[in-house]
Amino acid sequence: MTTVLDPTSESRPEQRELVPRPESLDGLTIGLLDISKPRGDVFLDRVEEKLTGLGASVTRFMKPTFAKPAPVDLRHEIATSCDAVIEALAD
Amino acid sequence: MHTMAEITTAKPLLPDGLVAIVKEDCPTCVLVAPVLADLADRASMTTITQDNAAFPQAADWVVHDHDLAYSWFHDIDTVPTLLRVVDGEPTERLEGWKRDDWEAFTGIDDLGADLPDWRPGCGSLSVDPNRVDELAVRFSGSTMRSRRVEIAALEDEWEALYDRDWSDGLPVVPPTEARVLRMLEGTTRANNEIVAVVPPDLADVNVEKIAINAVMAGCRPDYLPVVIAAVEAICTDDFNMHGVLATTMDVGPIIIVNGPIAREIGMNSGGNVLGQGNRANATIGRAVQLVVRNVGGGKPGGVDRSAHGSPHKIGLAFAEDEVGSPWTSLAESRGFDADQSTVTVWCGGGPQVFVDQLSRTPESLTKHFANSLKTNLAPKMAMMETLLVIGPEHMSRYRDAGWDRARFLAELDSHLQLDTDDLIRGADGIDEGLPEAFAGNTIGKFWPGGIHVVHAGGATGLFSMAFTGWVPPPKGSVCTTKEITR
Numbered sequence: 001m002t003t004v005l006d007p008t009s010e011s012r013p014e015q016r017e018l019v020p021r022p023e024s025l026d027g028l029t030i031g032l033l034d035i036s037k038p039r040g041d042v043f044l045d046r047v048e049e050k051l052t053g054l055g056a057s058v059t060r061f062m063k064p065t066f067a068k069p070a071p072v073d074l075r076h077e078i079a080t081s082c083d084a085v086i087e088a089l090a091d
Numbered sequence: 092m093h094t095m096a097e098i099t100t101a102k103p104l105l106p107d108g109l110v111a112i113v114k115e116d117c118p119t120c121v122l123v124a125p126v127l128a129d130l131a132d133r134a135s136m137t138t139i140t141q142d143n144a145a146f147p148q149a150a151d152w153v154v155h156d157h158d159l160a161y162s163w164f165h166d167i168d169t170v171p172t173l174l175r176v177v178d179g180e181p182t183e184r185l186e187g188w189k190r191d192d193w194e195a196f197t198g199i200d201d202l203g204a205d206l207p208d209w210r211p212g213c214g215s216l217s218v219d220p221n222r223v224d225e226l227a228v229r230f231s232g233s234t235m236r237s238r239r240v241e242i243a244a245l246e247d248e249w250e251a252l253y254d255r256d257w258s259d260g261l262p263v264v265p266p267t268e269a270r271v272l273r274m275l276e277g278t279t280r281a282n283n284e285i286v287a288v289v290p291p292d293l294a295d296v297n298v299e300k301i302a303i304n305a306v307m308a309g310c311r312p313d314y315l316p317v318v319i320a321a322v323e324a325i326c327t328d329d330f331n332m333h334g335v336l337a338t339t340m341d342v343g344p345i346i347i348v349n350g351p352i353a354r355e356i357g358m359n360s361g362g363n364v365l366g367q368g369n370r371a372n373a374t375i376g377r378a379v380q381l382v383v384r385n386v387g388g389g390k391p392g393g394v395d396r397s398a399h400g401s402p403h404k405i406g407l408a409f410a411e412d413e414v415g416s417p418w419t420s421l422a423e424s425r426g427f428d429a430d431q432s433t434v435t436v437w438c439g440g441g442p443q444v445f446v447d448q449l450s451r452t453p454e455s456l457t458k459h460f461a462n463s464l465k466t467n468l469a470p471k472m473a474m475m476e477t478l479l480v481i482g483p484e485h486m487s488r489y490r491d492a493g494w495d496r497a498r499f500l501a502e503l504d505s506h507l508q509l510d511t512d513d514l515i516r517g518a519d520g521i522d523e524g525l526p527e528a529f530a531g532n533t534i535g536k537f538w539p540g541g542i543h544v545v546h547a548g549g550a551t552g553l554f555s556m557a558f559t560g561w562v563p564p565p566k567g568s569v570c571t572t573k574e575i576t577r
Contacts, residue, residue, distance in 0.1 A: 002242045004239075004242060004267055005267075006237050006238035007266060007304050007307060007386070008386060008388075009296070009300070009387075066566075067331060067334035067566050067567040067568070068566075069334075
């Protein structure tokens with residue numbers, strides 16, 4: 001029998017409950033995160049138009065660079081000021 | 092004859108008085124066997140035998156060092172070794188067989204009258220290369236904290252490592268405790284020292300985890316300091332390993348080693364420098380990528396979203412040819428001294444060869460190089476970044492003309508100022524390009540400081556290599572240099 005050492009971080013992901021899915025968008029604040037890719041704004045403008053038409057109010061956010069994860073402060077701001085967020089990648 | 096049933100892990104005390112350490116598999120020990128019996132009789136000497144418990148004979152003055160604990164803890168390198176022991180510890184020692192010395196050491200005359208005067212000893216079993224690592228694990232009070240994973244006897248250990256998803260696709264060396272302990276000898280840093288926080292899982296990585304992955308990659312212990320420094324460098328916010336991994340582009344970390352360590356560990360800076368065939372080059376980059384995979388959790392299809400990847404993502408490390416270069420090295424150009432060992436990590440895609448076999452002046456060669464670089468990534472891309480690996484035969488043009496690094500970069504850049512009318516969207520019937528607002532201007536193909544230059548390659552061949560980059564600083568990845576500490 002061979003014994004080897006574990007090469008991984010030996011950490012386990014934390015399990016978290018999803019928040020309940022909203023029944024309707026009416027009156028909710030939806031965050032839209034622009035990841036700073038070229039022409040992402042064109043796409044998100046159209047999404048905002050659609051969401052507003054469904055009765056939601058929209059708050060726009062932007063990452064400083066698409067090449068790095070969103071800064072923790074930005075994530076916190078979105079989490080505390082929005083009822084739901086739409087995050088998408090664009091290229 | 093004394094035997095001990097249990098494996099010792101603590102230092103055993105030797106019997107006081109005279110002690111001889113021997114093994115049967117040593118012609119000199121066999122030769123002196125009558126002397127050992129004589130000294131047992133005349134000087135109450137104890138003989139400790141490493142291999143055969145009944146050598147030189149089954150007797151109450153013979154002790155079997157069945158687990159080699161006596162030999163290991165009391166640093167026996169040679170057999171026979173005579174020891175004078177006080178309170179369980181040797182105070183004097185004598186190696187091999189030399190009659191005069193044995194008589195002086197023991198104070199007993201007429202030892203082994205029939206024997207030759209002198210014979211050298213043999214290697215102690217406790218320093219046998221096939222045993223020494225296991226003994227180190229058993230006796231050194233291992234402080235390794237990683238989880239032990241047992242691979243069943245009927246399980247193929249190489250397949251078992253694939254099954255656990257710990258491989259980049261090539262076989263990995265099973266990281267046994269003995270191998271990891273030997274790897275850790277390559278650094279003076281404590282194995283629980285945290286080196287970095289590895290993206291994308293933002294997991295702490297200590298020296299021990301790096302050593303485990305270095306074993307798996309096939310590194311030698313003397314490569315470990317390079318791997319540690321490279322892991323530290325890619326895990327900085329500047330280098331942005333998360334983005335380098337997550338991008339849909341083909342990029343990965345490219346590791347350039349400068350300074351004395353590159354030569355000491357035998358890294359290749361010459362022929363086939365970016366290719367296969369050199370253990371250090373092949374395994375250092377691989378070890379770094381295995382740390383990202385196994386510790387950081389960054390795997391293709393997971394956070395690694397690369398559309399095509401690149402062969403060099405298996406790991407790419409190479410050394411600069413400093414000895415043969417007329418220029419300051421990459422590390423010197425980045426503020427380090429020539430006697431410092433460093434790793435520089437740069438995020439890039441695959442390299443492309445640049446061929447010029449006819450230029451005899453630096454002016455011609457530089458202009459041609461610039462023309463070639465205009466298509467780097469794509470002809471309409473500007474303010475990019477590149478790494479040039481200039482081959483020795485191309486470099487000789489600059490040496491002969493007395494150009495230094497700064498002159499080369501200035502001349503090269505002067506040929507890389509592009510007319511933005513050719514680069515905007517729609518120009519030349521190509522939709523891709525810069526926004527219309529850029530029209531009517533000039534722009535650098537590379538951002539100022541965006542051309543990194545290294546001298547490396549085989550002595551023959553009028554070629555150089557140019558890598559494509561990624562998102563330039565500060566938004567993407569910043570070329571990062573760290574000093575290597577042992």
